[in-house]
Amino acid sequence: YDDRDGNIWMDGQLVEWRDAKVHILTHALHYASSVFEGERCYNGKIFKSVEHSERLRKSGELLDMPLPYSVAEIEAAKEAVLKANGLTNAYVRALAWRGAGEDMGVASKRNPIRMAVAAWEWGNYYGDAKMKGAKLDIAKWRRPDPATIPHAAKAAGLYMICTMSKHAAEAKGCSDAMMFDYRGYVAEATGANIFFVKDGEVFTPIPDAILNGITRQTVIGMLKDMGVKVHEVRINPGDLEGFQQCFLTGTAAEITPVGQIGDYTFEVGELTRRVATDYEKLVRA
Numbered sequence: 317y318d319d320r321d322g323n324i325w326m327d328g329q330l331v332e333w334r335d336a337k338v339h340i341l342t343h344a345l346h347y348a349s350s351v352f353e354g355e356r357c358y359n360g361k362i363f364k365s366v367e368h369s370e371r372l373r374k375s376g377e378l379l380d381m382p383l384p385y386s387v388a389e390i391e392a393a394k395e396a397v398l399k400a401n402g403l404t405n406a407y408v409r410a411l412a413w414r415g416a417g418e419d420m421g422v423a424s425k426r427n428p429i430r431m432a433v434a435a436w437e438w439g440n441y442y443g444d445a446k447m448k449g450a451k452l453d454i455a456k457w458r459r460p461d462p463a464t465i466p467h468a469a470k471a472a473g474l475y476m477i478c479t480m481s482k483h484a485a486e487a488k489g490c491s492d493a494m495m496f497d498y499r500g501y502v503a504e505a506t507g508a509n510i511f512f513v514k515d516g517e518v519f520t521p522i523p524d525a526i527l528n529g530i531t532r533q534t535v536i537g538m539l540k541d542m543g544v545k546v547h548e549v550r551i552n553p554g555d556l557e558g559f560q561q562c563f564l565t566g567t568a569a570e571i572t573p574v575g576q577i578g579d580y581t582f583e584v585g586e587l588t589r590r591v592a593t594d595y596e597k598l599v600r601a
């Protein structure tokens with residue numbers, strides 16, 4: 317994967333794909349001092365690009381590692397990467413981390429904050445069966461208390477339990493896992509937000525312990541424009557019984573209908589299909 321042609325933007329310049337490397341004593345590798353973004357470029361334009369750049373900077377601030385690049389500089393870096401690699405439909409990964417330096421302990425103020433942007437072609441996150449309804453496992457790991465880790469940061473450290481949950485899900489033949497939060501309320505999937513439909517109205521968790529996804533916010537706006545009632549509420553495990561439809565939202569996942577979570581089943585209904593179609597139109601507009 318690393319030995320291929322192409323260019324990656326690193327610390328202010330484009331470098332050869334195969335030369336985009338870091339030292340083994342990189343602080344982030346030892347202590348998860350790393351934040352990132354996942355973005356999608358459609359027909360030459362990154363959807364909500366500025367929002368992603370802003371979130372990257374905010375994630376850095378939340379982890380006490382302010383990025384040395386402005387939103388405009390990050391925007392320019394992404395443009396440069398897409399152009400250098402001749403990509404018009406692609407997934408874009410921006411990453412910022414504490415590098416190697418004077419400090420090898422937990423405190424790392426003397427180590428440089430570094431940044432990179434890569435982009436590549438990436439199709440459906442859940443494969444070709446996307447519109448058939450994904451099967452979700454119920455994760456044993458819970459989204460942590462915001463007093464434990466800043467939940468609004470898209471921080472690498474938050475993803476360890478996601479990786480473990482997704483591995484466990486895949487071992488059971490599921491494509492993802494739904495996670496509860498530290499209180500036991502329905503939270504999100506390992507890389508996407510979750511929505512439910514009941515009698516034409518939409519229910520989704522309050523984003524007080526989850527990532528308030530850019531796609532999530534877009535979809536809530538779309539639904540409200542359609543005149544659909546959206547309830548941001550606490551969802552108990554037992555509430556799953558009463559929901560008729562379920563879908564995931566995320567930059568990579570886009571709108572992915574869910575057919576099953578544990579023993580609960582859902583139909584890929586009309587509202588879910590409409591959200592998927594309208595989102596597809598919006599990102600390509």
Ligand code: PMP
Binds near residue numbers: 507529530532565568
């Ligand atoms: N929750 C988690 C844990 C995620 O990793 C993502 C993907 N960034 C999302 C939700 C969806 O966020 P967005 O719509 O901004 O991609």
